[in-house]
Amino acid sequence: MPLIELRNIVKDYTLGDTLIHAIRGVTLTVEPGEVLSVVGPSGCGKTTLLNMVGCIDTPTSGSVFFGGRDTGSLSDGALADIRLHRIGFIFQSFNLVPVLTVRENVELPMVLARVPPPRRRQTADRLIEAVGLGRFARHKPRELSGGQRQRVAIARALVNTPDLVIADEPTANLDSRTGDEVLRVIKGLNEHDGVTFIFSTHNPAILSYATRQVHLLDGALESAKPEAR
Amino acid sequence: MFFLRMAFLSILKHRRRSMVICISIVVSVVVMVFVQGMLGGLRKSFFDELLQDSGHLQIHGTGWENRLDPNSLAVMLRKPQMLIHDIQADPGLAAEVSVAEPMLRFGALLVHGERSVEIAGEGVIPETRFYSDVRSATRSGSFLPATGGPVVALSTSTARLLDLGTGDSVVALVQDATGSPYYLSYTVAGIFSTGKPQIDDELFFMPLTDAQALLGLPDEVSEIRLTIRHPQAAPAVARQLSTVLGAAHPFVQTWGDIQGGLVQLIRLGDLYSSVIDLIVVLVAATVITSSILMTIFERAPTFGALRAIGMKRRQLFGMLMQEGFLLGLAGSFLGICIGLLPVLYLQDRGLDVGAAARVLGTATTYRFALSARDALAVAAAGVLIAMGGYLYGALASVRTGLLESLDQGV
Numbered sequence: 001m002p003l004i005e006l007r008n009i010v011k012d013y014t015l016g017d018t019l020i021h022a023i024r025g026v027t028l029t030v031e032p033g034e035v036l037s038v039v040g041p042s043g044c045g046k047t048t049l050l051n052m053v054g055c056i057d058t059p060t061s062g063s064v065f066f067g068g069r070d071t072g073s074l075s076d077g078a079l080a081d082i083r084l085h086r087i088g089f090i091f092q093s094f095n096l097v098p099v100l101t102v103r104e105n106v107e108l109p110m111v112l113a114r115v116p117p118p119r120r121r122q123t124a125d126r127l128i129e130a131v132g133l134g135r136f137a138r139h140k141p142r143e144l145s146g147g148q149r150q151r152v153a154i155a156r157a158l159v160n161t162p163d164l165v166i167a168d169e170p171t172a173n174l175d176s177r178t179g180d181e182v183l184r185v186i187k188g189l190n191e192h193d194g195v196t197f198i199f200s201t202h203n204p205a206i207l208s209y210a211t212r213q214v215h216l217l218d219g220a221l222e223s224a225k226p227e228a229r
Numbered sequence: 230m231f232f233l234r235m236a237f238l239s240i241l242k243h244r245r246r247s248m249v250i251c252i253s254i255v256v257s258v259v260v261m262v263f264v265q266g267m268l269g270g271l272r273k274s275f276f277d278e279l280l281q282d283s284g285h286l287q288i289h290g291t292g293w294e295n296r297l298d299p300n301s302l303a304v305m306l307r308k309p310q311m312l313i314h315d316i317q318a319d320p321g322l323a324a325e326v327s328v329a330e331p332m333l334r335f336g337a338l339l340v341h342g343e344r345s346v347e348i349a350g351e352g353v354i355p356e357t358r359f360y361s362d363v364r365s366a367t368r369s370g371s372f373l374p375a376t377g378g379p380v381v382a383l384s385t386s387t388a389r390l391l392d393l394g395t396g397d398s399v400v401a402l403v404q405d406a407t408g409s410p411y412y413l414s415y416t417v418a419g420i421f422s423t424g425k426p427q428i429d430d431e432l433f434f435m436p437l438t439d440a441q442a443l444l445g446l447p448d449e450v451s452e453i454r455l456t457i458r459h460p461q462a463a464p465a466v467a468r469q470l471s472t473v474l475g476a477a478h479p480f481v482q483t484w485g486d487i488q489g490g491l492v493q494l495i496r497l498g499d500l501y502s503s504v505i506d507l508i509v510v511l512v513a514a515t516v517i518t519s520s521i522l523m524t525i526f527e528r529a530p531t532f533g534a535l536r537a538i539g540m541k542r543r544q545l546f547g548m549l550m551q552e553g554f555l556l557g558l559a560g561s562f563l564g565i566c567i568g569l570l571p572v573l574y575l576q577d578r579g580l581d582v583g584a585a586a587r588v589l590g591t592a593t594t595y596r597f598a599l600s601a602r603d604a605l606a607v608a609a610a611g612v613l614i615a616m617g618g619y620l621y622g623a624l625a626s627v628r629t630g631l632l633e634s635l636d637q638g639v
Contacts, residue, residue, distance in 0.1 A: 056537055056631055077541055084539020095534030095635070099238035104231075111231045112539045156538065 001068050003163055003196055004030035004053055009062030011048050011219075022048045023059065024219040030198060032163065035190050037210035038200040045219040046200035047168055053198060054087050054166045055079045067163065084112055088157025090167035090199075094149040096141040096156070102128060103137040106155045113160050127155040131185055147178030154185055158195070165189075167199035171206060183209045232544070236552035239528075246524050250517045250615065251560045257513040258564025258611040264505050265607055266572035266597040268498045273598040274591040275491055276460070282360055282428070283487050284328075284454035285463050288312065288470060291478040293451075300336035300349055302406050305449040312453055312474060319473045325466055328358045328456035333440045335451070338402040339383075339433065340412075341391040348387060350401065351432050352440025352450075359454060363421050363428060370395035370419035372434070379439045380418035384429035388420045395420055401435075405445040413443050424592035426584075460484060494589070510614050517553075517618025525626055532626050533634025542627040549623035550616055557615025561608040569604070572597050 011023035022045045030036050030053075038046045051057035052064055055071050064071045066082060074082070083089070088109075096105045106124040115123070128137050131151035133144075141149055150170060157165050167186065171179030187209050189195045199210070207213055215222035240247045290304040306312065309331035316322050316329055333352035338345050353359065355373040363382070364372040372382050381399060383391075393399055395417050402412040415435065423429055441447055457466050463483035470481045485492050525532075532545060540548075579594035586593040626634075 051632065054537070056635070080536070080539050080541045083537060089534075089537050091534065091537075091635075093530075095530060095537070097235070097531055097535070099235065099242045107231075108535075109538050112541075112544065160539075 002029040002065075003032045003034075003067060004028070004198075005063075005065040005068075006049075006053070007063045007065070009052060009059040009064060011045070011052065011057070012060045022219050023052070025062070026216075026219075026221050028214060028221065030164075030196065032196050033190070033194050035187070035197045035209060035211045036199075037207055037213040038198065038216055039202065039204070039207065039213050040200075040216035041202055044216045046202075046216055048219075049216065050166050050168050050198065050200055053164075054089060055082050084109060085160055086163045088160070088162040088165040090150065090153045090157050090165065090170050092169040092172045094141070094146075094153045094173075096149060096152055098141055101138050101140055102133060102144070102152050105141065105152055106159055109156060109160050115160075123159055124155070127158055128152075131155045145178070146173050147175075147181055150178070150182050151185065154182065154189075158189065162195070164196045164198065167197060169201060170199055171201065171203065176205070179203075179206065232548045233551050233555070236548055236555055239552055240556060243524060246520050247556060249520050250556050250618070251563070253513040253516040253520075254557060254560025254611050254615050255564040255567060257509040257614055258561050258607055259568035260509050261506055261607045261610060262565060262568030262572055262599065262604065264502045265603045266568075266575065266599040268495075268502050269598040269600060269603055270576070270596050271495060271498055271589060271591065274589070274596075275488070275495060278362055278591075279488065279491070280460065280484055281362065281456075283484065284359060285457045285460050285484045286455040286467055286470065287482045287487060288453040288455070288474070289451065289480045289482070291480060293480045298336070300334055302335060302404075302444060302446065302451075305446060305451060306331075306453060306479065307449050309448075309450045309453055312479070315473055316453075316455075316470070319469070322466070322469055322473060325457050325459065325462065326455050327458050328454075330354055330357055330359065330454050331437060331450040332359075332452050332454050333437055333444070333446070333450045335403060335440065335444055337433075339387070339391060340400040340402055341393055341397070344391045346387060346390050349432055350381075350403075350440060351434050352437040353434060355436050358456070360428075360434070362423050362425075363434070366423040367419045367421040370417065372419045372421065373436055374418055379413060379415045380435065381415040382419040382421060382434040383417055384433070385420055385422040386429050387433060388417065393417050393420075401443060403443055405443070406449075407445060411443065411445070413439075415439070424594055426587050426593060491589075506610070510610070510617075513614045514618040517615060518621045521549075521553075521619055521622030522625065525622055525629075529626075529629065529634045532629070533631055536631050537635060546623045546627045549619055549626060553616040553619030553623070554612060556619075557612035560615060561611030564611055565604055565608050568607075569599070572599050 006026055006028040008025045008027050009023055010025055013020040013022055026049060038049060040046050048057065052059050055066065058072060071079060097108065103124050106128055107120050110120040110123060125137065128134055131154055133148060133151055136144060136148060141152065170182055183206055186197055190197055288306065290306045293304040296304055313329045316326055335350050337350045338347050355375045368385060373380060383393065391399060397417050398414050399417055400412050400414050402410060405411040457463060463485065467481040467483050535545060575597040579596040581593060582589060582595040583593060589595065
């Protein structure tokens with residue numbers, strides 16, 4: 001069973017008097033263990049597509065199935081549960097909580113999932129070590145570089161052992177060396193832990209990290225061709 | 230605890246906003262503490278002191294309410310001890326009534342040498358449990374000692390007018406029960422100063438038996454004064470007294486009837502306090518709401534990120550309300566500390582209200598009073614103001630769309 005199945009999804013926005021067709025009938029499946037990159041120029045609908053896959057947004061028409069469940073039929077609370085337990089998010093602008101330390105930021109999804117504090121701390125510390133930030137555990141996000149913040153976001157995305165990690169332009173705010181570091185972390189997690197990744201990018205240089213790429217242009221898929229690792 | 234810590238850290242992070250909110254809570258709590266302290270003084274004076282003197286219920290003879298002279302001897306209660314016995318014999322009344330004493334109020338002219346003063350006399354049993362404030366305010370001598378011949382207790386002002394000291398003799402001239410003038414000489418046993426003009430300027434005291442002898446009313450009194458265990462039950466007890474003492478056709482007054490003017494004044498005070506509190510609450514809540522709303526947009530990406538990683542709307546709502554709770558707690562604590570300073574000062578030193586004391590039924594030095602319960606209620610109100618102010622902001626936050634919060638468009 002595919003982890004994600006998009007069936008002819010359409011997303012329209014109204015901007016003033018103008019109707020904007022952000023996504024135009026996209027059909028796509030993502031299998032467990034894949035690293036899928038969604039490629040396309042700015043404004044082509046990559047973020048909108050990822051938002052719908054991540055249960056952050058709902059399509060105007062069509063269906064999004066997550067693990068075989070139609071997300072359109074789920075309540076707000078049930079969608080929050082899917083986001084909490086089954087999806088990890090890595091945002092382009094990191095979106096860490098500024099008042100919390102690195103460890104607390106990583107612990108946050110486990111707090112929401114009511115994981116007992118000792119296990120919470122143990123898991124957070126392990127992941128912080130895994131992303132190479134062991135000595136920054138007590139630092140606040142503002143005390144970290146962009147790459148370090150993105151690695152905190154990766155650790156946060158993984159704490160509840162999600163089935164899927166969605167990364168929206170994960171290297172957009174990073175220099176090329178740091179971007180490579182982050183992508184190597186993603187690739188390592190995919191290869192060792194079998195975590196499914198979907199990331200969006202308009203940077204062709206990072207496509208080699210994906211097992212498959214889809215091209216989005218003006219809200220429609222151009223192709224869905226497999227890529228060699 | 231985690232969310233509480235997050236709330237606490239958010240408060241610290243947005244120091245300026247937190248300060249504005251905290252100050253508005255502090256100011257509102259200080260105002261409420263002051264108003265409560267002021268009215269608490271009036272209530273304390275009324276319930277703890279004034280009612281201790283006038284009793285919760287007074288039983289008079291039939292027609293007492295229609296008399297023209299407040300010290301008239303025309304309407305008396307005969308055989309008061311029998312009436313008190315009837316009260317004590319009724320199980321319902323015996324359980325409720327804690328003190329029942331006969332009193333004899335009369336008009337008199339006190340004369341010493343060439344000086345004289347027209348004043349009301351109160352005949353009380355020497356061990357009376359009423360007028361404890363007079364007993365404790367006795368500055369020289371003692372208040373109606375049980376032995377030692379006919380004695381009176383005068384206020385300092387009366388004693389000064391008559392140029393009297395303890396041990397001196399004073400003549401009490403009255404119109405007795407037959408309407409004839411009669412006088413007897415008494416020794417000044419005690420001189421008191423309560424600070425209450427309605428006692429110091431208007432009353433002197435003598436043992437009940439001496440008053441009865443002076444007036445020629447051997448077994449009559451002007452009233453039986455009662456204290457009951459539950460003052461709020463006074464109307465019901467009054468009805469029961471009328472039933473039990475039916476044969477004597479007494480006229481029973483409750484403290485609400487006796488102190489009607491003051492009860493109205495206290496009610497007005499409570500209304501005034503409620504209006505002030507309401508205005509303060511509305512102003513503070515408006516300041517807090519506008520302050521929190523200003524930061525909703527600023528913190529929207531964080532809220533969006535929290536919801537994107539799985540925080541439910543109610544959890545976000547709870548987190549923001551915890552923030553309001555913490556600020557309310559801090560503001561209330563500070564407000565209570567600051568507000569208590571003037572209240573405690575005025576509780577200790579008092580405020581000179583001069584002639585208004587007669588209207589307020591208090592001493593000329595009006596003392597504030599704030600009970601721990603009232604202080605806690607004000608503190609709780611401070612917390613509720615903060616949470617009320619946060620409510621709109623929290624609701625606005627959870628109603629904002631997830632995408633809108635994340636600031637992600639097409």
